[in-house]
Amino acid sequence: MSDAMLEIRNLRKSFPIRNAFGRQTGEVKAVDNVSFAVEKGQVYGLAGESGSGKSTIARMIMGLEQPDSGEILIGGESLSRSSRGHAQMVFQNPGSSLNPRRTVGQSVAVPLDAHRFSGDRRKRISELLEMVQLPVNFAERYPHELSGGQKQRVAIARALAVEPKLLVLDEPTSALDVSVQAKVIELLADLGRRMELTYLFISHDLSLMRNFARTVGVLYRGQIVETGNVGTVFANPSHDYTRLLLASVPVISKEEEAMRPKIPLIDGEIPTAEKLLALRDADQMQNQERG
Secondary structure (H helix, E strand, C coil): CCCEEEEEEEEEEEEEEECCCCCEEEEEEEEEEEEEEEECCCEEEEECCCCCCHHHHHHHHCCCCCCCEEEEEECCEECCCCCHHHEEEECCCHHHHCCCCCCHHHHHHHHHHHCCCCCCHHHHHHHHHHHCCCCHHHHHCCHHHCCHHHHHHHHHHHHHCCCCCEEEEECCCCCCCHHHHHHHHHHHHHHHHHHCCEEEEEECCHHHHHHHCCEEEEEECCEEEEEEEHHHHHHCCCCHHHHHHHHCCCCCCHHHHHHCCCCCCECCECCCHHHHHHHHHHHHHHHHHHC
8 A cells, every 4th residue: 555654464462361370371463464555644543452462562563563474564664674764653641651760852852863863952952842832941840840731742842852743642631631631632633634644543532533533443452343434433433343442431401312222231321342242242143043
Protein backbone atom coordinates (compact mmCIF):
# COMPACT_ATOMS: atom_id res chain seq x y z
CA MET A 1 0.00 0.00 0.00
CA SER A 2 1.92 3.00 -1.34
CA ASP A 3 -0.07 5.60 0.66
CA ALA A 4 0.54 3.86 3.99
CA MET A 5 2.78 5.50 6.56
CA LEU A 6 2.58 2.42 8.80
CA GLU A 7 2.08 -1.18 7.72
CA ILE A 8 1.80 -4.12 10.08
CA ARG A 9 2.06 -7.51 8.38
CA ASN A 10 1.26 -10.80 10.12
CA LEU A 11 2.74 -9.63 13.42
CA ARG A 12 3.11 -12.19 16.22
CA LYS A 13 4.44 -11.92 19.77
CA SER A 14 4.23 -14.44 22.60
CA PHE A 15 5.44 -14.28 26.19
CA PRO A 16 6.46 -17.35 28.21
CA ILE A 17 4.55 -18.52 31.28
CA ARG A 18 6.89 -19.79 33.98
CA ASN A 19 6.29 -21.67 37.21
CA ALA A 20 7.80 -20.88 40.61
CA PHE A 21 11.00 -22.69 39.58
CA GLY A 22 11.47 -20.57 36.46
CA ARG A 23 10.55 -23.35 34.05
CA GLN A 24 8.40 -22.44 31.07
CA THR A 25 5.01 -24.12 31.31
CA GLY A 26 3.30 -22.40 28.42
CA GLU A 27 2.98 -19.13 26.58
CA VAL A 28 0.61 -16.23 26.11
CA LYS A 29 -0.07 -15.06 22.56
CA ALA A 30 -0.11 -11.31 23.15
CA VAL A 31 -0.25 -10.51 19.41
CA ASP A 32 -1.52 -13.21 17.06
CA ASN A 33 -1.13 -12.63 13.31
CA VAL A 34 -2.14 -8.96 13.27
CA SER A 35 -2.16 -6.97 10.02
CA PHE A 36 -3.33 -3.42 9.33
CA ALA A 37 -2.18 -0.23 7.60
CA VAL A 38 -2.41 3.47 8.46
CA GLU A 39 -2.58 5.91 5.55
CA LYS A 40 -0.42 9.03 5.56
CA GLY A 41 -2.01 11.89 7.45
CA GLN A 42 -4.79 9.74 8.92
CA VAL A 43 -5.74 8.60 12.43
CA TYR A 44 -6.08 4.84 12.95
CA GLY A 45 -7.71 3.81 16.21
CA LEU A 46 -6.68 0.53 17.81
CA ALA A 47 -9.39 -0.36 20.31
CA GLY A 48 -9.60 -3.03 22.97
CA GLU A 49 -9.61 -3.59 26.70
CA SER A 50 -6.54 -4.09 28.89
CA GLY A 51 -4.60 -7.22 27.96
CA SER A 52 -5.80 -7.28 24.35
CA GLY A 53 -2.29 -6.67 22.97
CA LYS A 54 -2.53 -2.95 22.08
CA SER A 55 0.50 -1.75 24.03
CA THR A 56 2.58 -4.74 22.90
CA ILE A 57 1.99 -3.68 19.29
CA ALA A 58 3.01 -0.12 20.18
CA ARG A 59 6.21 -1.29 21.84
CA MET A 60 7.14 -3.40 18.82
CA ILE A 61 6.59 -0.45 16.47
CA MET A 62 8.99 1.58 18.63
CA GLY A 63 11.55 -1.24 18.77
CA LEU A 64 11.09 -1.74 22.52
CA GLU A 65 9.97 -5.34 21.92
CA GLN A 66 11.05 -7.67 19.13
CA PRO A 67 8.31 -9.57 17.26
CA ASP A 68 8.46 -13.34 16.98
CA SER A 69 7.53 -12.99 13.32
CA GLY A 70 5.92 -10.57 10.91
CA GLU A 71 6.98 -7.22 9.53
CA ILE A 72 6.65 -3.55 10.47
CA LEU A 73 7.07 -0.92 7.75
CA ILE A 74 7.29 2.83 8.38
CA GLY A 75 7.18 4.98 5.28
CA GLY A 76 7.60 1.85 3.19
CA GLU A 77 10.85 0.84 4.90
CA SER A 78 11.40 -2.11 7.21
CA LEU A 79 11.65 -1.04 10.84
CA SER A 80 15.20 -2.36 11.05
CA ARG A 81 16.31 0.06 8.34
CA SER A 82 13.95 2.94 9.03
CA SER A 83 15.18 5.96 10.92
CA ARG A 84 13.99 5.92 14.52
CA GLY A 85 13.16 9.58 14.13
CA HIS A 86 10.29 8.72 11.76
CA ALA A 87 8.19 7.40 14.66
CA GLN A 88 7.82 8.72 18.19
CA MET A 89 5.57 7.69 21.06
CA VAL A 90 3.40 9.50 23.60
CA PHE A 91 2.89 7.30 26.65
CA GLN A 92 -0.13 6.77 28.85
CA ASN A 93 1.07 8.42 32.06
CA PRO A 94 2.85 11.74 31.51
CA GLY A 95 3.93 11.81 35.17
CA SER A 96 6.01 8.66 34.85
CA SER A 97 7.30 9.38 31.33
CA LEU A 98 9.02 12.62 32.42
CA ASN A 99 12.17 12.53 34.55
CA PRO A 100 11.34 14.43 37.78
CA ARG A 101 14.97 15.62 38.07
CA ARG A 102 14.99 17.26 34.64
CA THR A 103 13.44 20.60 33.77
CA VAL A 104 10.85 20.70 31.00
CA GLY A 105 13.47 22.14 28.66
CA GLN A 106 15.92 19.35 29.46
CA SER A 107 13.26 16.70 28.84
CA VAL A 108 12.25 18.21 25.51
CA ALA A 109 15.93 18.38 24.52
CA VAL A 110 16.57 14.65 25.06
CA PRO A 111 15.59 13.58 21.50
CA LEU A 112 17.41 16.63 20.09
CA ASP A 113 20.62 15.49 21.76
CA ALA A 114 20.05 11.87 20.74
CA HIS A 115 19.72 12.91 17.08
CA ARG A 116 22.65 15.38 17.31
CA PHE A 117 20.61 18.49 16.63
CA SER A 118 23.01 21.16 15.36
CA GLY A 119 20.74 24.22 15.40
CA ASP A 120 19.83 26.71 18.12
CA ARG A 121 18.77 24.38 20.96
CA ARG A 122 17.05 27.02 23.09
CA LYS A 123 15.10 28.39 20.13
CA ARG A 124 13.94 24.90 19.12
CA ILE A 125 12.73 24.14 22.65
CA SER A 126 10.78 27.44 22.66
CA GLU A 127 9.20 26.57 19.29
CA LEU A 128 8.14 23.15 20.54
CA LEU A 129 6.54 24.55 23.70
CA GLU A 130 4.63 27.10 21.62
CA MET A 131 3.43 24.27 19.34
CA VAL A 132 1.72 22.59 22.29
CA GLN A 133 0.38 25.90 23.62
CA LEU A 134 2.65 26.21 26.66
CA PRO A 135 4.48 29.41 27.70
CA VAL A 136 8.16 29.51 26.77
CA ASN A 137 9.16 30.05 30.43
CA PHE A 138 7.85 26.54 31.22
CA ALA A 139 11.25 25.33 30.00
CA GLU A 140 12.65 26.17 33.45
CA ARG A 141 9.95 24.32 35.39
CA TYR A 142 10.03 20.78 36.77
CA PRO A 143 7.31 18.14 36.22
CA HIS A 144 5.96 18.41 39.80
CA GLU A 145 5.08 22.05 39.07
CA LEU A 146 2.77 21.10 36.19
CA SER A 147 -0.77 19.76 35.95
CA GLY A 148 -1.49 16.41 34.27
CA GLY A 149 -2.57 18.11 31.06
CA GLN A 150 0.53 20.30 31.00
CA LYS A 151 2.77 17.27 31.53
CA GLN A 152 1.15 15.51 28.57
CA ARG A 153 1.67 18.60 26.41
CA VAL A 154 5.37 18.48 27.35
CA ALA A 155 5.44 14.79 26.36
CA ILE A 156 3.87 15.68 23.01
CA ALA A 157 6.42 18.48 22.48
CA ARG A 158 9.24 16.03 23.21
CA ALA A 159 7.80 13.55 20.71
CA LEU A 160 7.63 16.27 18.02
CA ALA A 161 11.21 17.44 18.61
CA VAL A 162 12.75 15.45 15.74
CA GLU A 163 9.85 16.07 13.32
CA PRO A 164 8.49 12.51 13.15
CA LYS A 165 6.08 11.37 10.46
CA LEU A 166 4.22 8.97 12.78
CA LEU A 167 3.09 9.40 16.38
CA VAL A 168 2.08 6.34 18.39
CA LEU A 169 -0.38 7.51 21.05
CA ASP A 170 -0.69 4.84 23.75
CA GLU A 171 -3.74 5.78 25.86
CA PRO A 172 -2.54 9.42 25.84
CA THR A 173 -5.53 10.79 27.78
CA SER A 174 -6.49 7.96 30.14
CA ALA A 175 -4.70 9.54 33.12
CA LEU A 176 -6.38 12.93 32.58
CA ASP A 177 -9.67 14.49 33.66
CA VAL A 178 -12.46 14.43 31.07
CA SER A 179 -12.31 18.18 30.41
CA VAL A 180 -8.52 18.01 29.95
CA GLN A 181 -8.85 14.97 27.66
CA ALA A 182 -10.92 16.98 25.19
CA LYS A 183 -8.33 19.79 25.07
CA VAL A 184 -5.44 17.35 24.48
CA ILE A 185 -7.36 15.59 21.69
CA GLU A 186 -8.16 18.99 20.15
CA LEU A 187 -4.45 19.88 20.28
CA LEU A 188 -3.45 16.59 18.64
CA ALA A 189 -6.03 17.05 15.89
CA ASP A 190 -4.74 20.57 15.20
CA LEU A 191 -1.11 19.43 15.15
CA GLY A 192 -2.03 16.58 12.83
CA ARG A 193 -3.59 18.96 10.31
CA ARG A 194 -0.81 21.55 10.45
CA MET A 195 2.14 19.11 10.43
CA GLU A 196 0.56 16.36 8.28
CA LEU A 197 1.13 13.81 11.04
CA THR A 198 -0.04 10.22 10.99
CA TYR A 199 -1.42 8.84 14.26
CA LEU A 200 -1.84 5.35 15.65
CA PHE A 201 -4.31 6.09 18.47
CA ILE A 202 -4.43 3.26 21.01
CA SER A 203 -7.29 3.44 23.49
CA HIS A 204 -10.07 1.58 25.27
CA ASP A 205 -12.17 4.78 25.23
CA LEU A 206 -14.48 4.38 22.25
CA SER A 207 -16.22 7.72 22.81
CA LEU A 208 -12.89 9.50 22.22
CA MET A 209 -12.07 7.25 19.29
CA ARG A 210 -15.41 8.00 17.63
CA ASN A 211 -14.50 11.70 17.43
CA PHE A 212 -10.77 11.44 16.70
CA ALA A 213 -10.02 8.41 14.52
CA ARG A 214 -11.02 7.84 10.91
CA THR A 215 -10.49 4.08 10.83
CA VAL A 216 -10.71 1.62 13.72
CA GLY A 217 -9.38 -1.87 14.36
CA VAL A 218 -10.89 -3.81 17.26
CA LEU A 219 -8.35 -6.00 19.04
CA TYR A 220 -9.45 -9.00 21.11
CA ARG A 221 -7.04 -11.54 22.61
CA GLY A 222 -4.26 -10.42 20.30
CA GLN A 223 -6.29 -10.55 17.09
CA ILE A 224 -8.04 -7.93 14.96
CA VAL A 225 -11.67 -9.11 15.02
CA GLU A 226 -13.18 -6.15 13.15
CA THR A 227 -11.89 -3.17 11.19
CA GLY A 228 -13.28 -0.39 9.04
CA ASN A 229 -14.47 3.20 8.95
CA VAL A 230 -15.24 4.43 12.48
CA GLY A 231 -18.76 5.58 11.62
CA THR A 232 -19.61 2.29 9.90
CA VAL A 233 -18.15 0.02 12.58
CA PHE A 234 -19.74 1.93 15.46
CA ALA A 235 -23.14 2.23 13.76
CA ASN A 236 -23.32 -1.39 12.68
CA PRO A 237 -20.73 -3.58 14.50
CA SER A 238 -20.50 -7.10 13.10
CA HIS A 239 -18.56 -8.81 15.92
CA ASP A 240 -19.96 -9.62 19.35
CA TYR A 241 -16.91 -8.19 21.11
CA THR A 242 -17.27 -4.85 19.29
CA ARG A 243 -20.94 -4.73 20.29
CA LEU A 244 -19.97 -5.42 23.89
CA LEU A 245 -17.38 -2.62 23.90
CA LEU A 246 -19.89 -0.17 22.47
CA ALA A 247 -22.60 -1.25 24.90
CA SER A 248 -20.21 -0.48 27.76
CA VAL A 249 -19.58 3.14 26.72
CA PRO A 250 -21.19 5.58 29.21
CA VAL A 251 -23.94 7.75 27.71
CA ILE A 252 -25.54 11.01 28.85
CA SER A 253 -28.52 11.35 26.51
CA LYS A 254 -31.41 9.30 25.13
CA GLU A 255 -29.98 9.77 21.62
CA GLU A 256 -26.66 8.18 22.64
CA GLU A 257 -28.52 5.40 24.47
CA ALA A 258 -30.47 4.63 21.31
CA MET A 259 -27.22 4.24 19.36
CA ARG A 260 -25.76 1.65 21.75
CA PRO A 261 -26.00 -2.01 20.73
CA LYS A 262 -28.44 -4.00 22.83
CA ILE A 263 -26.60 -6.72 24.77
CA PRO A 264 -28.68 -9.31 26.67
CA LEU A 265 -28.09 -9.07 30.41
CA ILE A 266 -26.83 -12.08 32.34
CA ASP A 267 -27.73 -12.14 36.03
CA GLY A 268 -28.84 -8.52 35.67
CA GLU A 269 -25.49 -7.26 34.35
CA ILE A 270 -23.76 -6.75 31.01
CA PRO A 271 -21.65 -9.92 30.54
CA THR A 272 -17.89 -10.00 30.20
CA ALA A 273 -16.45 -10.59 26.74
CA GLU A 274 -15.46 -14.14 27.69
CA LYS A 275 -18.94 -15.01 28.92
CA LEU A 276 -20.68 -13.43 25.94
CA LEU A 277 -18.48 -15.18 23.37
CA ALA A 278 -18.70 -18.47 25.27
CA LEU A 279 -22.50 -18.27 25.08
CA ARG A 280 -22.30 -17.52 21.36
CA ASP A 281 -20.01 -20.52 20.77
CA ALA A 282 -22.33 -22.75 22.80
CA ASP A 283 -25.32 -21.63 20.70
CA GLN A 284 -23.40 -22.34 17.49
CA MET A 285 -22.51 -25.85 18.68
CA GLN A 286 -26.14 -26.56 19.59
CA ASN A 287 -27.29 -25.37 16.15
CA GLN A 288 -24.70 -27.61 14.45
CA GLU A 289 -25.83 -30.62 16.49
CA ARG A 290 -29.45 -29.96 15.56
CA GLY A 291 -28.48 -29.63 11.90
